Amino acid sequence: MNKNRNSWFRESVFIYSVIYTAVTILNSILYLSQGVRNDPSGNWHELTRAVIVLIGVEAYEMAIRLPVKNLLLRALLVYIPTMALVFGFVWLNQFIEPLAASAYRDIFINYTGLFAMVSAIAVFRQKRKAAHSPD
Secondary structure, eight states: OHHHHHHHHHHHHHHHHHHHHHHHHHHHHHHHHTTOOSOTTHHHHHHHHHHHHHHHHHHHHHHHHOOOOOHHHHHHHHHHHHHHHHHHHHHHHTTTSOOOTTHHHHHHHHHHHHHHHHHHHHHHHHHHHHHHSOO
């Protein structure tokens, strides 16, 4: 049991690190391509991104461990509460710094897009595994 927990933790840390790094680099490239040399939101924005990525990674971990066979139902059972958690976290951020007018729309698009991409990869891997497994 302890070995399984360590494996889960290592997997989570690896996924978190890769996604956080990729999103941060992409964000920096987008800012630089627009001529913005510094992140206007600064350190709070980085901490917010870190928490959002953590929620996303934990959503992934929940989805792969949830004992529900129907993939659409499993995705909904994970997406709905984690999206609500993300919205709640964004709402709490208004007490730290002012939110952009498009904050909720932006986080909805970003979180939903990432969730959809990860879900599509998971479905592809599951179908590929099923196609290659002996019956």
